[in-house]
Amino acid sequence: MIRRPTPRLVGYAAIVALGAYGAVTLDRIALLALIAPFAVWLAFGLATAAPPELEITSRLDKERTAEGEEVLFEAEVLCRGRVGWLELQLELPGQLECDIPGGRIRVRPRRGDAQTLTWRLRPRRWGAYRFGPVLVLAQDRAGLLRYSARLGEPARLRVYPAFERLRQLVPPARTQLFAGNRIARRHGEGIEFADIRGFTAGDRVRRINWRATARTGVPHVNDFHLERNADVILFVDSFADLGLDQESVLSLAVRAAVALADGYLGERDRVGVVGFGGVLRWLLPGMGPRHFYRVVESLLDTQVVTSYAWRAIDVIPPRVLPPAATILAITPLLDPRTLGALADLHHRGFDLVVLEIAPERFLPRSGRGVDPLALRLWGLLRVARRRSLQRAGLIVLEWPEGVALETLLAQAREYRRFARRSVA
Template sequence: MTRSADARLAAYALLAAAGLVAALALRRTELAAVAAPFALLVALGVRSTPPALKAWVDVDRDRAVEGDEIAARVTVRTEAAVDRLEIGLALPEGLELADGANPVALRLAGDEERELELRLRCVRWSAVELGEVWLRARDRVGLVRHEGRIDRRRPLRVYPTPERLRRLLAPAHTQAATGSEVARVRAEGLEFADTRPFVPGDLVRSINWRATARRGSLVVNERHPERNADVVIFLDSLAEARAAAHGTLEEAVRTAATLAGRFLERRDRVGLVTFGGILRWLEPGGGLVQRYRLVDALLETGVEFSYAWKDVNVIPARTLPPRALVIAVTPLLDERSIAALFDLRGRGHDLVVLEVSPEPYLEPGEDPSDSLALRLWRLQRAELRAGFERLGAAVATLDSETTVEEALEGVRAYRRHARLVQR
């Protein structure tokens, strides 16, 4: 623990020294008697030693969801008596005190142990470390304080609250593995596709007996198989729009976590590419383990400033399978990420762009030129969205009035219309 003196200790030391000097100079013993109490207080403060303190922090869990409350217990123990001890648990960003006192001042007797119960509320998704305890003890006369920090930090992951989605996007291509998505090809499956005449090699169970009775010849049913899909979440973290404690990155991470969880529930293989100053990727996979990997990777996403020009060539090939559905969650603010998305579409990837609108975080000025600049900026973004749509990539905008479910419905409508035009 570090030691620091109160301002009163310096004043007392000055008064004691002045009294003793005056007593010696004027040969007046009464002046020395007046200075003696101040000198005694200074001596007590100088001889003060830091108390031997120990502290532990216990948290009831290491994973939570936004809005949850977690219980934390701070235990402190001392060998010698402490007249006044101030204890505070450092709360990282994203956590706030829901119940209890923090910091708190108390008195401890010799060889005493005290427990402090706290309830913490998770207000924002984050990957933090909780358990840093700050201690401050004062001597008996309150002239010297000892401050220290005990590090008992442990990781705590707060997952974003997923939105409810009734339907997901249907990929343009499916994989060979079994899943929940009805494929367009015809093979063994459950979804009825069409009927055709019987040929040698067809299974008896596929015969449609009603159609056979009507036509007088054997007719079999054709079905669509249930396959899975490869889905890659492309999270743009090169730039963001922010106002106070909220920004487009928070909404983008929440949207990406929602989509990843729902696609995994559908038994699809999901991968991740965080396209930012620090490039991170996760190859497509399925199952509960993959879900935790995806969310943990999303929690570590931040806006990292970089001048380096990045394109899709820096992404490992196995991270972007050729028949994968690529869902880009981006504010469309950085030219590098925009160019990378155009490149992905040019290479034939099935691309969907979910634009996290930065407009709610803008504060336009009152000058007429500011209004004109805002209109030009909106026109540029409209032209950018139209450029993606001309290439066959659906674009949907997410803002405070549009949910992910509504945005996906717009994407489905565009893709249905695009297929009708191609036919």
């Protein structure tokens, strides 16, 4: 521990020295009597001062939690020395709420007894947090010496985002080769009826459609759709963020991405992630419950990193973007680099759906400091970007305030159905 004398030690010693000097030189015993309490304080304080000899063991009751759920941070304090009082401070990131003001606890430990102190933490926002060890300040009984150190173990807490369960998703336009819950366009073994066709060598007898065969006099068989899975890539734009920590564009984008990952993995699809921003991150497509946690863990590290590098989509490894994958892009369309990347993906033939988070809701409510003309221009710029994507044939859905993700996905389904009809 680092030991430092407090201003009290130096100050009281100066008062005692000054008083004693005055008493001797002026021959006045009253001056000695005046400084006597300070001398007694110094003498008692120095006589009883000793290093605190602290041992602190700290731990979190769980390493992973969800937004808004309570987590306990416990520190067991064992003091073998003599301490006047002890201040333990847990320096926390701003997104972690603590039931103790300032995260500080002042206690008087008993010598040789272990004391357990508890901080109740409540994360307001998803993310990967690291905090601790505990900052300990100790003073001797008279407050003449101060000891400080960081004791205990640092804690790591991963907070998973709270997300809405989606009942219906945007069906991918194309399917892959693996078995799944999606009805493929190709015919083969399955349970979903597709068509009736003439019998060919190798067809199973049980597939013969007896009515059609009797009516035409030629053997006919039922054809079925294959049941396959799809590849879904979640494209999260992290070039820019707007809003407060717990409610921001990026925060909403990550929550939506987790909800979509949960929904598609539940449908036995393969889900991959591309974090497109100052730092480019990706996760290869995978499936299963374990992969859901991989997706969430990869999204937890999403943050805005300032970079002026012009990133194109070709820096992403080809395996991350498998052919015929459906890409769901979640973006506020604030950065033109995202626009270029989306257009590039569309030109490569990927099935692309853009969920545009309307960032206006994250602007300050008071509107103070925001020029209305600048705000209007900013809005028009985003409209122009959206229109340019729509003109290119992309599905771009604006996500305004108060609309659930499920509703937005329903719009995407309707849009796709309408587009098919209009093409036909």
